[in-house]
Amino acid sequence: MRHSQTNDGIGHVDFVGAGPGDPELLTLKALKAFERADVVLHDRLISTEVLALAGRNAVLVDVGKAGFGPSWKQEDIDALLVSHAANGQHVVRLKSGDPTVFGRLDEEIQAVQAAGISWTIVPGVTAASAAVAGIGQSLTQRGRNSSVRFLTGHDMKGFADHDWTALAQSGSVAAIYMGKKSARFIQGRLIMHGADRATPVTLIENASRPDQHVMATTLDQLPDDLIAAEMDGPTLMFYGLEPRNAVTALTQYKKEHA
Numbered sequence: 339m340r341h342s343q344t345n346d347g348i349g350h351v352d353f354v355g356a357g358p359g360d361p362e363l364l365t366l367k368a369l370k371a372f373e374r375a376d377v378v379l380h381d382r383l384i385s386t387e388v389l390a391l392a393g394r395n396a397v398l399v400d401v402g403k404a405g406f407g408p409s410w411k412q413e414d415i416d417a418l419l420v421s422h423a424a425n426g427q428h429v430v431r432l433k434s435g436d437p438t439v440f441g442r443l444d445e446e447i448q449a450v451q452a453a454g455i456s457w458t459i460v461p462g463v464t465a466a467s468a469a470v471a472g473i474g475q476s477l478t479q480r481g482r483n484s485s486v487r488f489l490t491g492h493d494m495k496g497f498a499d500h501d502w503t504a505l506a507q508s509g510s511v512a513a514i515y516m517g518k519k520s521a522r523f524i525q526g527r528l529i530m531h532g533a534d535r536a537t538p539v540t541l542i543e544n545a546s547r548p549d550q551h552v553m554a555t556t557l558d559q560l561p562d563d564l565i566a567a568e569m570d571g572p573t574l575m576f577y578g579l580e581p582r583n584a585v586t587a588l589t590q591y592k593k594e595h596a
C-alpha cells in the first residue's frame with residue numbers, strides 16, 4: 339500500500355526487506371522495487387548476492403551500523419533518505435530480514451512522512467523464519483507452544499529486560515535477535531526466574547546462507563558453548579527449540595559423504 343501526502347514532482351521511498359541473505363528469499367515485490375531504484379541505502383548485513391540484484395543504474399550506499407556502536411547516525415540516514423527523494427529519486431531503503439522487525443523503521447518513516455514524501459513497506463523474510471527452517475522446526479506447535487516471542491538481546495539502554503517469569507515457564511519459545519553479547523545475562527535472568535537449565539537453546543549463524551552454522555546447546559551450557567563456537571556472523575538464538583533430529587542426521591550424513 340502506498341502512503342502518500344502531497345507528492346508533486348518528488349520521489350518515493352520503498353522500505354524493503356532483503357530477507358536473511360539467500361537471494362532466492364527476496365520477494366518479487368522487492369525485486370521490482372530494486373529495478374525502479376535510483377539509489378539503494380542498505381544495511382551492513384545485506385548479502386552481496388542480494389545487492390548484486392539491484393538495477394544497474396542504482397547507486398548503492400552502505401549506511402550500516404556495526405555491533406553496538408553506530409557508524410551512521412540515525413538522523414544522517416533520515417536526512418539522506420529525504421534529500422534523495424526530495425530530488426525526485428526513487429529510493430530503496432533496504433533492511434535485512436523484514437524491515438518491521440528490529441529495524442528502526444518508524445524513525446525513518448516519520449522523517450519521510452514529515453517531508454511529505456510517499457512511502458511503501460515491502461515485507462521480507464525475517465531471520466527467525468529462515469533460522470527455524472534451517473533446523474527443520476516450527477515456530478509454534480500444537481501442544482508445545484501456542485505463542486512465540488521475538489526478543490532483542492539489547493536495546494538503547496544495554497542488555498534488554500523481558501518478562502523473564504513468563505519466559506522461564508516450561509514450553510516457552512523465543513527467537514532472540516542480537517543475543518550473542520547478552521547470552522550470559524539472558525541465561526542468568528532465566529535461571530534466576532526458575533527456568534530449567536536443561537532447556538534447549540539453538541543458535542543459527544548466517545541462516546539461509548551457504549555458510550549457515552547450527553549449534554545446539556542447553557541454557558546451562560549456553561555462554562561456554564557460544565564462546566567455543568566463535569560465531570562472527572549474524573546469529574539468531576532460539577530459546578526452547580532444538581534442531582529436529584532428522585535435520586541433524588541429514589547434516590551429519592552430508593558431512594560424512596562430502
Ligand SMILES: C[S@@+](CC[C@H](N)C(=O)[O-])C[C@H]1O[C@@H](n2cnc3c(N)ncnc32)[C@H](O)[C@@H]1O
Nearest residue numbers: 358435436439464465515516544545572573574
Ligand atoms: C538489527 S536486527 C535486524 C533483524 C531483521 N530486520 C530481520 O527481520 O531479520 C539484526 C539481527 O538479526 C539477526 N539476523 C539477521 N540476519 C540473520 C541471518 N542471516 N542469520 C541469523 N541471524 C540473522 C541477528 O540476530 C542480527 O544480529
